[in-house]
Amino acid sequence: MVDGHFDFIWRSLRGLGVPSAMIDDAAQQVFWTASQKLDTIVVGSERSFLFATARGVAANARRSRLRSRELPDEEAVASYADHSPDPEQVAASRQARRLLDRILDGLPEELREVFVLYELEGQTMAEIATLLATPTGTIASRLRRAREEFHTAARRHQANRGNET
Amino acid sequence: MSEPPRLLGDPSATPFERDLLASWDTEQPSASARARALAVAGAAAGTLAAAAGTAAGTAPKAAAAGAGALTKWAVVGAVIASTVGAGVVVALTRAPQSETAAPAKAPATTLAVPVVSTPIAEPPTVSPADLPTAPASVSITPAPSTPRARASAGESTLSEEIASFDRARAAFDAGSADQAIALVDAYEKRFPSGTFIQEAEVLRVEALTRKGDRDGAHRVGQRFLAAHPTSPHAARIRAILHASTP
Missing domain, CATH: 1.10.8 (Helicase, Ruva Protein; domain 3)
Structure with missing residues (x-):
């Protein structure tokens, strides 16, 4: 197991x-x-x-x-921008990872879990439906909403980052 | 149901978004984390042989390690759990006493089940947990409020159990200690050998602490520690009790 x-x-x-x-x-x-x-x-x-x-x-x-x-979101993003202006790939990946956490933290729980399972873990709709004991249609609509929120949050964070530099 | 392409490989995603998604690849557990889980799961259940059997079934190489190595890991894991684990939990749960208001952002309930405010008079249900000697062939009477009618008997009982416990947790997260305790009572009454019975007791101690019933929290906490001295939750209970001691 x-x-x-x-x-x-x-x-x-x-x-x-x-x-x-x-x-x-x-x-x-x-x-x-x-x-x-x-x-x-x-x-x-x-x-x-x-x-x-x-x-x-x-x-x-x-x-x-x-x-x-x-930790308020903006503060966290600001500190992330302060501490890691390094263009090196490892640092960039770490930054991205932290930012991904912030965005996930901003998603409602039911959207977050579907987004994580589908987009990050690569599970299929059917697998997620079984895992959550929820109809596939519901999973699909949660995924749609999760993506919309992800796009919106990513745009916002990108704009913030642009302002910092 | 058509599967939309994953965002990471989808042209509609911006390079920035792809960077965010690709950063997930850095998430990998360490070998020692896995060994600890294996050890603690095996040791706690007293089923080292079963654990070895499972390991052999899914990863032939693990079988070569043999039961001796597993036993060793179990001891190491148990020691780590009671030292390192305790330290981390203590560090992270030190401040419950100072918390007076509800968390700014209470986590949403994770199930699509409405949170009811009156948990009383839940319909009687026979759960496999009530009949530990005959788990395989228990006939289940689904409660009228079964959230997902198509789930198999085991799944639906588990779903109900999770929903029942989630209600208690949601009440606590929303700042209502009294209601959380009432819902823990309801959960334990309905699922006396429930999966989350220990978590329920932890929640009870937290709720009692939050409402200022230090004596009650200590009584329940000590009872828990006496009954489950090796539980991973024991460290947490001790931390909560410690933090609430003047």
């Missing part, structure tokens, strides 16, 4: 907003919880079970993060 699903669950937790400082503990918690319930997990639905657990764990982690620090 761990071997077959660990990478997916780990990245899903990241995509659902678990900060990197907490990610390994969060992943461990998901598999620990699942291991307590091995006998009740329906064969074939392990992934759904793990993902459902991951959503709960991610919600907890976000709550902790909200408690520990509240």
Whole structure:
């Protein structure tokens, strides 16, 4: 169970907003919880079970993060622009990654998870529908809305970045 | 249902957007993170043999490591979990006491199930968790409020369980500690051996702490620690109790 699903669950937790400082503990918690319930997990639905657990764990982690620090979006973007004007590719990728986090944080939860699963994790509509126990049509419409919000946010951040430099 | 092309490979995405999406590739778990999950899952369930079996099934190379290595990892993992894990959790959950207002941005409920304000009188349901000795052939009576009628019996019970627990969490996130406790009661009554029973107890301790019932929080917290001393949540409980101790 761990071997077959660990990478997916780990990245899903990241995509659902678990900060990197907490990610390994969060992943461990998901598999620990699942291991307590091995006998009740329906064969074939392990992934759904793990993902459902991951959503709960991610919600907890976000709550902790909200408690520990509240960083306004603009401030975060400004500090990102200040600290990393370096054009080097690694730094640029790190910047982009951080900005992607900010944009995902701005999406409503139900849009965020569909966006992460489809655009970042490359799951199919059918797989996502099974994972979330939600009709495919609903998934498709969430994806559309998520993309619109992603485009809008990306445009805004790009404009902000233009103003900084 | 047609699958739209992924944005990353779609000409309609701007280069800036493609950079953002491509940055996701840097996300990869470390080998030690995986080893810890494997160890803790195996150790916690007391099913090292099962874990080894699963590992052998999906990754033949892992089988070569053998049960001895797994056992070693289990011990290492358990030690790490109780030290490193505790430190991280303590650091991240230190401030619950100082929190007086609801979080500025409460996370939305993750399920498309309406959050109800009165959880009382949920219809009786037989869940596999109620009958631990016969999980395979339990006949399930779906509740009238089953959110997804087409889900299989196991899935629908799990969905209901998640929805029930999510309601409690949403109430807490919205700042209503009393309602969160009432919903935790409802959850535990309906799913006495539920998947999230430990998480529910953590939530109860948090809610009691938030409403200023320090004695209640300590009583529930200590009971949890006595019953589940090796739970990953134990560190969190200790952190919450520690933070609420004057």
